[in-house]
Amino acid sequence: xxxxxxxxxxxxxxxxxxxxxxxxxxxxxxxxxxxxxxxxxxxxxxxxxxxxxxxxxxxxxxxxxxxxxxxxxxxxxxxxxxxxxxxxxxxxxxxxxxxxxxxxxxxxxxxxxxxxxxxxxxxxxxxxxxxxxxxxxxxxxxxxxxxxxxxxxxxxxxxxxxxxxxxxxxxxxxxxxxxxxxxxxxxxxxxxxxxxxxxxxxxxxxxxxxxxxxxxxxxxxxxxxxxxxxxxxxxxxxxxxxxxxxxxxxxxxxxxxxxxxxxxxxxxxxxxxxxxxxxxxxxxxxxxxxxxxxxxxxxxxxxxxxxxxxxxxxxxxxxxxxxxxxxxxxxxxxxxxxxxxxxxxxxxxxxxxxxxxxxxxxxxxxxxxxxxxxxxxxxxxxxxxxxxxxxxxxxxxxxxxxxxxxxxxxxxxxxxxxxxxxxxxxxxxxxxxxxx
Numbered sequence: 001x002x003x004x005x006x007x008x009x010x011x012x013x014x015x016x017x018x019x020x021x022x023x024x025x026x027x028x029x030x031x032x033x034x035x036x037x038x039x040x041x042x043x044x045x046x047x048x049x050x051x052x053x054x055x056x057x058x059x060x061x062x063x064x065x066x067x068x069x070x071x072x073x074x075x076x077x078x079x080x081x082x083x084x085x086x087x088x089x090x091x092x093x094x095x096x097x098x099x100x101x102x103x104x105x106x107x108x109x110x111x112x113x114x115x116x117x118x119x120x121x122x123x124x125x126x127x128x129x130x131x132x133x134x135x136x137x138x139x140x141x142x143x144x145x146x147x148x149x150x151x152x153x154x155x156x157x158x159x160x161x162x163x164x165x166x167x168x169x170x171x172x173x174x175x176x177x178x179x180x181x182x183x184x185x186x187x188x189x190x191x192x193x194x195x196x197x198x199x200x201x202x203x204x205x206x207x208x209x210x211x212x213x214x215x216x217x218x219x220x221x222x223x224x225x226x227x228x229x230x231x232x233x234x235x236x237x238x239x240x241x242x243x244x245x246x247x248x249x250x251x252x253x254x255x256x257x258x259x260x261x262x263x264x265x266x267x268x269x270x271x272x273x274x275x276x277x278x279x280x281x282x283x284x285x286x287x288x289x290x291x292x293x294x295x296x297x298x299x300x301x302x303x304x305x306x307x308x309x310x311x312x313x314x315x316x317x318x319x320x321x322x323x324x325x326x327x328x329x330x331x332x333x334x335x336x337x338x339x340x341x342x343x344x345x346x347x348x349x350x351x352x353x354x355x356x357x358x359x360x361x362x363x364x365x366x367x368x369x370x371x372x373x374x375x376x377x378x379x380x381x382x383x384x385x386x387x388x389x390x391x392x393x394x395x396x397x398x399x400x401x402x403x404x405x406x407x408x409x410x411x412x413x414x415x416x417x418x419x420x421x422x423x424x425x426x427x428x429x430x431x432x433x434x435x436x
Contacts, residue, residue, distance in 0.1 A: 009354040013369060015041065017111065017376055018066040024110030025068040025103060032099040035090040038069035043418075064425050070103065074410040097399050104391045111377035112319070118370035119315035122363055127305040128314065131167040131297050135214035136187075138249035143210025148198045150211060154187040167213045167297075174209055176321055179328045215299025218251050220270075220291050221361070227290020232268070232279040234291060239271040239298075251293035259287035322374045385417020 018041055029036050035054055040046070042060035049058025060066075069075055072082050072091025087094040092103070136154040139146050156164055159173040160183060174183065183198040203209065218240040223229050240248050243257045244267050258266065261283050269278045283289050306314055350372070357368035383389040390413070398404055 005358075006355045009358045009365075010350055013350060013354040013372065014063075016369065017114075017373055020110050020114050020373070021107040021376065021380070022066045022068050024106035024108070025070070028103040028106035029068065029070050029092075032095060032103060033090060034092055034095060034099075034103065035071040036068055037071055038067075040069070041066045043067065062422075064421070074407060074414055093404075097395060100395055101392065104388050104395065105381075108377045108381045108388055111373045111380070115319050115322070115370040115373040115377070116312075116315050118366050118373075119318040120312050121315075122366060122370075123306050123314040123318075124308060124311035126363060127303050129297075130302040130304060131213060131215075132165075132300040132302055133167055133214050134164055134170065136211050137214035137216050138212040140208065140210040140212065140250060140252070143208055144198055144203045145210030147202055148196050150185075150187070150196065151189065154189050157186040157188055157193060160184050170211075172321075174211075176325055176328075179325065180331070212249055212295070213297060213299075215297055216249055217271075217296050217298045218248050218254050219294055219296040221294050222292040224290035227288070228281050228283060229289040229291045232281045233277070234268075234270065234281075234289075235272065237272070238277075239296075240293075241269040241271055241276065243268055245269075251295050254293055258283050258289055262287040318370070319374060322371050323378065326375060326378050384420075385413045386421050387417070390417055 022039060022041070026036055026039055037054065038046075038056045038058065040049075040056075040058050040060045043062035043064060043066070044060050045062075046056075047059045047061050049056055051057070067075055070092045072087060072093040082091065082093075092100060134156045136150055136152055136156065138152055139150045156170055158164060159170060160178050160181070162169075162173055162177075164170050164173065180200065182200050183203070185196040185198070187194055187196060220229075220234055220236055220238045220240065223234055223236055240254055242248055243254060246257070248254050262285050263282065265280045265282045267278070268281050269276060271277070281289050353368060354365070358365040380387050381389045381392075383393045394405055394410065394413070
């Protein structure tokens, strides 16, 4: 069942993102008078589809993206038969430079617009929840925070000199604003202020820093029918208090104990509507009891509601932050301070995070979709052969030097880029397998 869920949510995630991206190219081509011969989800060879009018709408065998085949353009289909004849008015090569650039950029623009619309909608409908605490509730073992000496009960006063008043500010300063930098905290401990310095070398890339805010509880999101959790009486919304009399403040801790207790009874205490309940649950041979988990903040909070325009501004800020985070990660790789292995995930990573986000609710899933849409947009605009950015570079070259690059040269560049892209995909899939 879990595998089917992963396939389902991965299919939705990648399907939506690829479709939106290719729809941008398709609409831009149509609006500028170009003929579209094929709209494909996946790369050639073609698997199946249906031709409507002049366009073949199809699914292709290589599931690493998609493409729109526009008449008179060297693309992922590697077709250059058109080069033997004179340019026709409906062909890509016959259109002015501005039209060709719009068509090439339209996929990226659509992915950015999708991210903006999702963040805009989430901010307008849900507002922004401020967790009004700076107190550390729990420090995960084996993390940079634990190694640096943080303790439960520490109240964070500042991060790298910036005063903080709530947990969101701490998260932003640690994971975004100071990504790749040394960290310096001032904490209040036992009525005294102490300084905790965390060198960059102590913080592995993409690792959980290890601080859990006070008032965090582990909540059950879903209970599978017929599984041990249902049999013991657990329900969605229950808060797990302890396992084997060990207090639980993080979903990963709950998962670890359950998975390591296959066929072994586990004493569980949980809370429902303020009432403590207890029972014994025995994970199956796979170390599962049939629940999905999430961390939930249950302390003092403030909800900021946005008007339509304010929500748009907040959505644009979300897009800016995700873009800044992406380029900071790339910068760390280029500078040799981070590895490609730690910063790129493939289909397995997407499947894992898509499923986890979906299990945490529609808002969580849409947020993940928006972040992934921005990543796809940025990757596609990079000046790499076979990507939209590579096509743009060729167009800019032709515009500057006022001469067209020979079709066989474009074809060679496209093929080389496609091969490198496939090799990169093999690398990230292998990386996924070794990590997950």
